[in-house]
Amino acid sequence: MSAVLLIAIPLLAAFLSILSKKLAPVLLLLVAAANIILIFFVPSGIVVIGGFDLPYGINLFFDTYAKISLIVVNALFLVVSLLNISEHKKMSSILLVSLAGLNGLLLTGDLFNLFVFLEVAGIAAYLITTTNKKPLSTFNYLVIGSVGSILYLFGLMILYGMFGTLNLMDMVYSIQNSSVAYSSLLLPFFFMFVGLGVEAKLLPFNAWVKGILKHSNTLSGPMIASVYAATISFVFGRLITNLFQFEGKLLLVVTILLVAGVVIGEAMAFASTKAREILLFSSISQACITILLFVNGIIIWAVYLIIANALSKLVLYLVVNKAAKQTESDDVEALQGLFVKNILVGIAFTVAALSVMGLPLFVGFVIKLNYLTNLVLMDQLLVVGLILIASLVEGIYFVKLLVKLWFKGDNEIDVKFNVSYKLVFAVITLLIIVFGTYTKPLENFDNGIDTVQDQIEVIYHG
Amino acid sequence: MKKLLAFIAVIGLGVLIILALDTNYQFPAFGYAYLPDRVSEHYITKGSDVDIIFGQTLNPESGPANIVTSIVVDYRSFDTLGEVTVLFISALGVSLLLGSAVTQKRLELEFKPNFMLRVGSRALFGIIIMTGVYVTLHGHLTPGGGFPGGTMIASAMLLLYLADDQFRAKIKSFKVLEGVAGSFYVIIGLVGLVVGTYFLSNFLDNGVVGDLLSSGIIPIVYILIGLKVGSEISGIIDNFLTEEETK
Amino acid sequence: MIQYAAILLMMIGLYGLLTNRNVVKIIVSLNILEIGLNIFIISIGFVYDGIAPIITSTNNSSALVFVDPLPQALVLTAIVIGVGTTALGLAIVKSIYAKYKTLEIDEVEEN
Numbered sequence: 001m002s003a004v005l006l007i008a009i010p011l012l013a014a015f016l017s018i019l020s021k022k023l024a025p026v027l028l029l030l031v032a033a034a035n036i037i038l039i040f041f042v043p044s045g046i047v048v049i050g051g052f053d054l055p056y057g058i059n060l061f062f063d064t065y066a067k068i069s070l071i072v073v074n075a076l077f078l079v080v081s082l083l084n085i086s087e088h089k090k091m092s093s094i095l096l097v098s099l100a101g102l103n104g105l106l107l108t109g110d111l112f113n114l115f116v117f118l119e120v121a122g123i124a125a126y127l128i129t130t131t132n133k134k135p136l137s138t139f140n141y142l143v144i145g146s147v148g149s150i151l152y153l154f155g156l157m158i159l160y161g162m163f164g165t166l167n168l169m170d171m172v173y174s175i176q177n178s179s180v181a182y183s184s185l186l187l188p189f190f191f192m193f194v195g196l197g198v199e200a201k202l203l204p205f206n207a208w209v210k211g212i213l214k215h216s217n218t219l220s221g222p223m224i225a226s227v228y229a230a231t232i233s234f235v236f237g238r239l240i241t242n243l244f245q246f247e248g249k250l251l252l253v254v255t256i257l258l259v260a261g262v263v264i265g266e267a268m269a270f271a272s273t274k275a276r277e278i279l280l281f282s283s284i285s286q287a288c289i290t291i292l293l294f295v296n297g298i299i300i301w302a303v304y305l306i307i308a309n310a311l312s313k314l315v316l317y318l319v320v321n322k323a324a325k326q327t328e329s330d331d332v333e334a335l336q337g338l339f340v341k342n343i344l345v346g347i348a349f350t351v352a353a354l355s356v357m358g359l360p361l362f363v364g365f366v367i368k369l370n371y372l373t374n375l376v377l378m379d380q381l382l383v384v385g386l387i388l389i390a391s392l393v394e395g396i397y398f399v400k401l402l403v404k405l406w407f408k409g410d411n412e413i414d415v416k417f418n419v420s421y422k423l424v425f426a427v428i429t430l431l432i433i434v435f436g437t438y439t440k441p442l443e444n445f446d447n448g449i450d451t452v453q454d455q456i457e458v459i460y461h462g
Numbered sequence: 463m464k465k466l467l468a469f470i471a472v473i474g475l476g477v478l479i480i481l482a483l484d485t486n487y488q489f490p491a492f493g494y495a496y497l498p499d500r501v502s503e504h505y506i507t508k509g510s511d512v513d514i515i516f517g518q519t520l521n522p523e524s525g526p527a528n529i530v531t532s533i534v535v536d537y538r539s540f541d542t543l544g545e546v547t548v549l550f551i552s553a554l555g556v557s558l559l560l561g562s563a564v565t566q567k568r569l570e571l572e573f574k575p576n577f578m579l580r581v582g583s584r585a586l587f588g589i590i591i592m593t594g595v596y597v598t599l600h601g602h603l604t605p606g607g608g609f610p611g612g613t614m615i616a617s618a619m620l621l622l623y624l625a626d627d628q629f630r631a632k633i634k635s636f637k638v639l640e641g642v643a644g645s646f647y648v649i650i651g652l653v654g655l656v657v658g659t660y661f662l663s664n665f666l667d668n669g670v671v672g673d674l675l676s677s678g679i680i681p682i683v684y685i686l687i688g689l690k691v692g693s694e695i696s697g698i699i700d701n702f703l704t705e706e707e708t709k
Numbered sequence: 710m711i712q713y714a715a716i717l718l719m720m721i722g723l724y725g726l727l728t729n730r731n732v733v734k735i736i737v738s739l740n741i742l743e744i745g746l747n748i749f750i751i752s753i754g755f756v757y758d759g760i761a762p763i764i765t766s767t768n769n770s771s772a773l774v775f776v777d778p779l780p781q782a783l784v785l786t787a788i789v790i791g792v793g794t795t796a797l798g799l800a801i802v803k804s805i806y807a808k809y810k811t812l813e814i815d816e817v818e819e820n
Contacts (some may be wrong), residue, residue, distance in 0.1 A: 002655060002661065004655070004661040005655075008648055008651060008652060008661065011543070011547060011648050012645055012648040014547075014550075014650075015550070015641050015644035015645040015648065016641060016645050018554065018637060018641045019638060019641045019642075047661075048660060049539070049540045049660065049661050049662055050537065050539055050540075050654075050660055050661070050662050050663050050664070051658060051659070051660035051663040052523075052537055052538065053509075053663075055501050056501055056504050056505070056509075056537055057537055057538070058538055058540045058541070090558060093554055094554060094555070094558075095545060096553065097551045097554075100547070101547075104544070112538075112541060112786075113538075113540060113541055116541050116545060116548070116786060117543035117544055118791070119544075119548055119790050119793075119794075120544055120547050120548055120551070122662070122796060123548060123551050123555070123794065123797065124551060124792065126555070126797065127551065127554075127555045127797075130555075130558070130559065130801075135801050135804045135805045135808060136809075136814070136817050137803055138801055139732060139798065139801045139802070139805065142794065142797065142798055142801065143726065143736075143739060143798070146739055146743075146794050147726065147739070147742070150742060150743060151744055153746060153787065154719075154746055154749070156781070157749065157750050157753060157783075158483070158486075158489065160500075160753065160779075160780075161489045161490060161495075161753045162486070162489050163488070164499045164501060164502075164781075165500070165501050166476055167502070178488070180487075180488050181487075183485075184482070184485070184486040184487065186482070187478075187479065187482040187483075187486075200566065217777075270806075286820060307491070310646060321660070330655040407484070417476030442484070464728065465728050468720065468724055468727040468728050469724060471727075472720045472724040473720070475720065475723070476716055476717065476719075478718040479716055480713065480716060483712070492710070492711065492712050492752060492755060493755050493756065493757040494756075494757070495753065495754060495755065495756050495776075497756065497775070497777060500777065500779070501779065502754075502778055502779045505778055505779065506762065506778070507771055508771070512770050513770045513772045514764060514770065514771035515769055515770055515771075516764050516765060516766055516768075516769035516770075517766070517769070523724050527763060527764040528762075528763045529762040529763065529764070529775070529778045530762055530763075530778045530781050530782050530785075533778055533779060533782040534785055534786075538782065541786055542786070544786075545786045545789050545790060548789065548790050549789060549793050549795045550791070550796045551793070552792075552793030552794070552796050553796070555797050556797060556800040558800065559800045559803070559804050560803060561748050561803070597733070603763075605761075605763065609785065609789060630769045638776055658747070671764060672764065672765075672766070679746055685720075685780045688742055692800055698796050701800070702799070702800075704801070706796065
């Protein structure tokens with residue numbers, strides 16, 4: 001069992017699925033399920049494509065970091081597809097290509113290959129957002145996404161001109177062992193950071209997020225805000241930990257951008273009155289916090305934060321989108337009293353929201369406590385202070401939202417959630433509560449899950 | 463006002479990039495790239511110690527005489543697979559957005575092509591298709607390959623569309639061709655995994671550098687890519703030039 | 710010289726993206742940006758007095774001075790990806806026109 005099958009089988013299924021429109025949804029669900037099972041049978045290590053020696057061919061990198069990210073992303077993808085497939089049958093081939101692109105992003109060890117798979121996953125995302133029936137927002141997303149990829153390629157080519165290689169491990173080794181002045185690395189690193197930051201919703205490149213997620217439905221909302229967000233954060237984490245070296249002025253600029261993103265995101269969520277807007281601004285600030293943790297080297301808690309956010313946002317977006325579809329509006333006023341008749345859904349929503357806020361008894365609290373402790377140990381007191389203020393603001397608006405949704409308003413609201421939704425909500429609620437109280441398994445992993453540096457030692461010095 | 467700000471910002475960014483590249487000692491000046499410092503040296507010498515001679519070297523690491531082809535389809539074949547997927551999903555997206563109606567007819571335009579254009583274009587059609595097929599087949603010996611060849615075949619279809627305002631190609635067969643060609647590319651990769659233990663490894667003999675029948679699976683892959691690109695772009699052209707049939 | 714021209718093209722494309730209000734012109738500016746980037750990438754591989762990296766019956770040995778073949782292979786991929794994105798962009802433009810009957814961003818109320 002080779003890791004490349006995780007990418008090749010969805011691609012083969014995508015090419016075959018356009019021959020028969022009836023079988024395409026079945027193929028999608030089979031392949032997504034098979035992918036999850038396959039992950040457990042793949043051995044760790046480097047997989048070379050084509051059998052060539054290392055920097056001359058392309059290689060895939062499968063270590064613990066890749067394994068965790070693959071399991072999370074594939075499982076979330078399967079859940080979102082299962083819930084939506086009866087409604088959006090025409091999207092099956094596109095979803096298969098999207099699955100191949102996401103897996104390729106998480107596995108690849110070559111920087112140009114990352115650009116190609118970023119485009120594959122990106123174009124699949126543009127097509128998924130066309131189900132919103134808002135063509136101008138999709139157009140904005142396409143233009144801004146393409147500019148981001150172009151900037152990433154520009155930075156990568158400058159690095160190629162300087163060091164002569166495109167392989168991640170080779171590039172890191174060359175940068176560490178050369179006597180290049182840091183100022184000449186500023187420009188390419190900054191461009192690559194901006195290029196990936198566009199997709200990752202970092203400020204100020206997230207002009208597309210409002211248009212897309214504000215009018216989302218049960219397919220595009222969870223897919224963009226949960227599955228894609230988790231993937232890009234994992235990719236960012238891999239690159240920041242190994243390739244980008246942030247020192248001096250660049251570190252200052254990047255930290256200011258990220259902290260500004262956190263604060264402004266929370267402030268705009270506070271000022272909004274529409275449920276989907278509140279959720280999307282909260283997503284933006286959580287993404288900025290994640291990247292901030294990666295920049296400071298707190299890898300393992302950043303990974304847990306990504307997973308917790310992906311699960312919580314899945315629940316939140318599914319609930320709000322399903323309700324908004326039936327009531328034709330997502331004003332918080334219009335959704336008042338949603339949970340009076342849907343108690344199980346209400347509990348799931350409340351648990352997910354409280355976990356994002358970071359209250360005790362839920363896994364969000366454990367993660368928040370640990371990463372704040374780590375930041376304090378690194379003397380980043382200003383950052384910690386701003387995150388705490390932002391969390392306070394977040395707490396206020398989430399509590400406001402919850403109060404409105406639990407207590408009956410003036411109009412009667414009647415939204416039905418079918419059994420499959422309730423099952424998903426129950427499972428995720430259980431996970432959040434279990435890991436919030438029994439935190440032993442979380443301590444099995446530490447910052448050593450990303451093994452690129454170790455492999456470089458083995459290959460070049462061993 | 464906004465235009466002035468944008469202009470200043472863009473000029474500033476351009477000057478910044480040029481200054482940064484000029485003061486960067488590691489980035490080589492234009493024309494002074496030193497190839498032995500880069501991975502490209504291995505692609506040129508194909509990893510062997512003796513020189514590769516046209517018409518004489520037997521079974522090198524990578525067969526084609528066109529070094530760019532050996533990079534695109536042999537060393538970095540995975541990137542080409544991703545690129546083929548991008549084109550596939552773009553064509554699929556265009557047909558989803560524009561071709562969803564049950565029956566379609568040609569778009570009504572003001573210009574009506576005349577008889578001479580309609581007949582003359584059919585004569586040109588054969589010549590363009592032959593050029594496209596030639597460029598596709600000789601991808602490992604001359605510049606070209608599947609991508610330009612496929613595009614030439616699609617441009618021949620575009621010529622027929624433009625010259626005759628009632629012409630419509632058989633789109634269903636294009637879709638079948640596209641799907642089959644794409645799956646064959648992945649299946650070749652999987653056969654390489656089973657037979658040669660690496661995905662997309664070249665499991666056929668590489669032959670003599672410079673012969674038409676050389677380089678293992680590379681001409682086969684280029685033919686598949688040429689068919690796929692040609693049928694996809696023809697499908698895109700058809701989707702743009704048709705509209706819903708309103709009774 | 711060529712690298713300055715490539716960066717100038719990229720800046721022209723970027724300026725067009727920032728200031729245009731007609732969606733078709735935005736797509737054209739995006740294409741100009743991509744062309745500038747492709748020229749820049751190819752220019753990284755140039756070697757003075759180098760020949761095209763193909764072994765033919767006249768340049769029949771691999772010991773001659775070639776230009777760098779790797780950026781050319783990368784640009785091949787980048788061009789095709791640009792074509793795919795442009796085709797999709799134009800299809801979205803057609804559906805914008807079908808829905809709102811205008812091609813100017815300012816006239817479309819989508820909030």
